[in-house]
Amino acid sequence: MYEQVRKTLPASAHDAPRTLAPVAPGIRVLALKTPTLPPAAHTNVYVVGPDADGPVYVVDPGSPYPDQQQILVEALAGQPVAAVLLTHHHGDHVGGAAALGAPVWAHAATARRLRVPIARELADGHTFDGITCVFTPGHAEGHLCFETAGATIAGDMVAGLGTILIDPDEGDMALYLASLQTLLARGTQLLLPAHGPAIADGPAKLREYIAHRMMREERIVAALARGEASTDELVASVYADTPRILWPLAERSLRAHLAKLVREHRAFEHVPGRWTSTGSSL
Template identity: 45%
Template sequence: MRAVTALPDPRTGWGLPALGALPRTADLEPLVTRVLAPNPSPMTLDGTNTYVVGAPGNGQAVLVDPGPDDAAHLAAVEAALGARGARCVAVLVTHHHGDHAEAALPWGQRFGAPVAAGSPAVAGPGGRVLEPGERLSLAGTAIDVVATPGHTADHLAFRLESGAVLVGDHVLGRGTSVVTHPEGDVVAYLESLRRVHDLGPSALYCGHGPELTEDPGAVLDFYLAHRAQREQQLLDALAAGAATVDQLVATVYAQVPREVWPAAAQSTRATLDKLAVEGRVVLGPAERVRTA
């Protein structure tokens, strides 16, 4: 198998906080306060980022991705609302995964605030299903709804008046996002990356990890290039003799901790689906794969 040169991650020289060093609460810009949930893990990185969004002095705020229904996290979010002199008037959710959405309905009920999301299951019986391209006028500001399917089919991003985009799990502050099989769609994911890139974001506020403010476009370029690199690595591994998903993961992700190999396997299956649709690989029984 020919060597594949590692792609440079532009974030490596930005001086971002080390893993585990993100502050519990941080004011990112006048419109946004980030509150970190206490649910760190190999998949959630530092934990889930909950965002409190609203115009200063407006007396209102929107919660984006409330995260886990955790008493300590709720207390920290309520403290952030108090510091802004704001009450919660809406709960927005980027996608249905529990580390982002679990608290949406109970907190919406607690605050007397409607829940809005891309799927009716998350929005709940009294909530609102958001449509791509909508502009929400909430908490003294405008929030644009951006379709970003790929990580999940119901994934949305939210563009703020400042030009920052709250990207959920579409882009992470560290590493790269996982597109799982079968709910993930690599083709849709790549299209969504380009859609966010075309917005020219001033910052990317991620579902996990630090905010990306120095050159958001460079991070999106890296994400696109990283996906292309993974595809080539899989094709090279197949040409060298790998014939199953497990063998591909062991080859391509050899330098990655084994605890994340199950997620890598899901991402590999999603990428193989894309390559199969393109006629570049053939998928067989028992997760066997060969080049076309």
């Protein structure tokens, strides 16, 4: 079955279909072009509910482009939309939220950041029509996943293509790691990310993500143990295995890690941009 799931999702978005493809029991998907973080160029719109006739929920209709919004309207083939559900407030997830003319539901912290009116505020544990909201802050303050009997719509918790950026200005690395653990504890097998193909072995992917972030954190701690370092020096040391073109993004991720370590009293910034592992500069 998971092999089948993989085949229904486009590996690359160039061959993205214009129709809704079944991806899990009661869930269909359509990838629409969005202004998102390369190498991803599309955001998956998930449609939860019956294949025909009954009302459906549309998760993250993110495309701001009218031609892409039109593809979604045509793919829905007149099925009524009970509500638009948003995983979080980023533009590539909300760009087409108002275009469907349906009520938009999201977490209160997402609602605060959007101009589109939110008809219902969702929170952890809210359940409707077989969908359960799971609060997963970290990538964004109001991030929600939507769990059904067969799969979890994972938003930007994990990616089937590219990477998840935890931005120091609005993300929180400690919360993100805790949210990865939350999803792992719920044990959903099939994860449906906003970018890229479905993830058949969800628990393995979540463990991989947690291990990867912990590996980076350990490298930062080890680098600081060797002595005071500038932000640039830390990037060069911690992300030595990452192409230089990605270092500006790596620096943002590094800052999110450092913010976590500072809160834990494992890193200190006595002078802006210079980091140590001890509370004393002596």
